[in-house]
Amino acid sequence: MRLLMSEDDQRTGPVGPDRLRELYAWPAEPWVRSNMVATVDGSASGHDGVSGSINTTADNAVFDVLRSLADVVVVGAGTVRAEGYGRLERDDSGHAPTIAVVSGSGSLPRSIGSPEEDRGEAVLVTCASAPAGRLRHARGRLGADHVVVAGDDVVDLPLAFTALAERFGPALLLEGGPTLLTDALAAGLVDEMALSWTPRLVGRAHSILAAEIEEIALAPRHLLEEDGTLLGLWTVRR
Ligand SMILES: NC(=O)c1ccc[n+]([C@@H]2O[C@H](COP(=O)([O-])OP(=O)(O)OC[C@H]3O[C@@H](n4cnc5c(N)ncnc54)[C@H](OP(=O)(O)O)[C@@H]3O)[C@@H](O)[C@H]2O)c1
Numbered sequence: 754m755r756l757l758m759s760e761d762d763q764r765t766g767p768v769g770p771d772r773l774r775e776l777y778a779w780p781a782e783p784w785v786r787s788n789m790v791a792t793v794d795g796s797a798s799g800h801d802g803v804s805g806s807i808n809t810t811a812d813n814a815v816f817d818v819l820r821s822l823a824d825v826v827v828v829g830a831g832t833v834r835a836e837g838y839g840r841l842e843r844d845d846s847g848h849a850p851t852i853a854v855v856s857g858s859g860s861l862p863r864s865i866g867s868p869e870e871d872r873g874e875a876v877l878v879t880c881a882s883a884p885a886g887r888l889r890h891a892r893g894r895l896g897a898d899h900v901v902v903a904g905d906d907v908v909d910l911p912l913a914f915t916a917l918a919e920r921f922g923p924a925l926l927l928e929g930g931p932t933l934l935t936d937a938l939a940a941g942l943v944d945e946m947a948l949s950w951t952p953r954l955v956g957r958a959h960s961i962l963a964a965e966i967e968e969i970a971l972a973p974r975h976l977l978e979e980d981g982t983l984l985g986l987w988t989v990r991r
Contacts, residue, residue: 754984756768760973773818777815778822779924783915786925786943787943790808790812792951792954797929805836808949811979811982820844825917827926828852828853828928830862832930835930850873851876852873853875854876857908876899877891901916903916910937935962946989947986948961951982952982969990
């Protein structure tokens, strides 16, 4: 991988694993960073409907670094269902972020499973209007302190993100999907965005955002490249 530009570091050129971790170090806490991948024509998923089919070795490397630096991976229930996400594995240092699944309907995807020693914790983020039976089920599977109820009729994302940062750690990594990312951006909750473009076209209208939002300006922090994959990091201007 090579660094094409960086706001903080003029040493462009080859980047090894340690430098990659430095480039993606969380700049402040609490801090919400999103990470998404898209094809060059801007699709967030391949022909099979999942993003797993459009990523590359370089994108996977940054995806892993971001997870290894995060305390909590926040993800919408739709993505967990589509991608079959489970609890997150420990890295070589023994660190595993908590996975926080956001579901307004309170339905905890089956793939999240029960606690496992070699994997991180799991949290359900939902709201008070979720059916009582589902909340009971989630509390039974995850433990009462691993169900965050924020908001009455809809999930109050600012309240939920604050609760996650206080209870499970301040470095939040928002991995989408498009619906959750759009809502979090609209609520002014995203501090920084990591986005990779992989060198293919699929002609599939499935943007990284699920709906129109008020324009948001971004300031570039860095741009990396490997085998045609471009990997950028931008700060959200307030
Ligand atoms: N390219 C990428 O980097 C990337 C990343 C992630 C996902 N994806 C792709 O995106 C697709 C899924 O898209 P999606 O927009 O459906 O994903 P999503 O945001 O993960 O899932 C939507 C579901 O998550 C819950 N949710 C999201 N935002 C919520 C909010 N503000 N309040 C309450 N609940 C909320 C709801 O679940 P309930 O229905 O249970 O209430 C909603 O139906 C898949 O194809 C996946 O592969 C791509």
